[in-house]
Amino acid sequence: MSKSSAKFKNAKDKRQKVVDAQGWTHVVRGPKLGHAHSRLVTGLDGLSISPLPDTIDLRNILSRYDKIWTSSPACEKLLTFLEEEVIPAAEVAIRKCICLGLGSLSDGRESSRFQFVTLSSILRLLNQESRVDQVIFQDPAFTRSDMEYLETQGHTVVASPAAFDLVDPNTFLFAPHLEHEYYAKAVEKHLPAITIGSDVDALLEGTCIPSDHQVGDFDTRKILQRFRAETKCYPMPKFEQDPWYLFTSLYWRSHPADGS
Known part of the structure; x- marks a missing residue:
């Protein structure tokens, strides 16, 4: 590899964290923000990411x-465990799915796309057991293409922080890599029937997350401790094609929902 090629590769691989006006942190690939990074537009509301291009065919992409994920051993292992162990233990009909912090599907991030097809495969399984009437997405990083695609699939996109108040005991919460304060906000009022999200033990121990994400707020810690005490846990199976499964776990209630 030439020096110029190596220099370009290193610049391309750099990632930056950008916090938008609503407090969400986005990891941005590429060199310094500026004119060279044409897909990034900074406005009064912070960072917005425009699709590349506007006519991107998300359905085909x-x-x-989906074919890669559904043909993987990780998919088979996860769905089998859900069907045999988790869904029967939930003892409730799951009527709602809420997805938080997925990231843009149209800006080329493989992890967001693999997370989405993972979610889709789980929804297909859940719909064999009961009807999931609502599938709700919330992420300030969504582009116009993202929102249009999700809506064509019959899903609902809401602005932050609306989705946090929609979680109830009949909810499947899908929130991989969600930061601790938002995670706690999502599970504060109700314990979802099933959750796929950041490893709560790692968040509480503060050993597997950056130092600036340490759990320091007492209420946040208390909420996550209660969540962990009331759930059973299963680490997400290893997926060879993408590392998004790391520090992510599947949780389900260790006791029936109140009133069920």
Whole structure:
């Protein structure tokens, strides 16, 4: 590899954290923000990411990701465990799915796309057991293309922080890599029937997350401790094609929902 090629590769691989006006942190690939990074636009509301291009065919793109995921041992292992162990233990009909912090599907991030097809495969399984009437997405990073695609699939996109108040005991919460304060906000009022999210033990121990994400607020810690005490846990199976499964776990209630 030439020096110039190596220099370009290193610049391309750099990641930056950008916090928008609503407090969400986005990891941005690429060199310094500026004119060279044409897909990034900074406005009064912070960072917005425009699709590349506006006419991107998400249906075909995600279909390819879905084939990779559904043919993987990780998918088979996860769905089998859900069907045999988790869904029967939940002892409730799951009527709602809420997805938080997925990231943009149209800006080329493979992890977001693999997360989405993972979610889709789980929804197909859940719909065999009961009807999931609402599938709700919330992420300030969504582009116009993302929102249009999700809506064509019959899903609902809401602005932050609306989705946090929609979680109830009949909810499947899908929130991989969600930061601790938002995670706690999502599970504060109700314990979802099933959750796929950041490893709560790692968040509480503060050993597997950056130092600036340490759990320091007492209420946040208390909420996450209660969540962990009331759930059973299963680490997400290893997925060879993408590392998004790292520090992510599947949780389900260790006791029936109140009133069930």
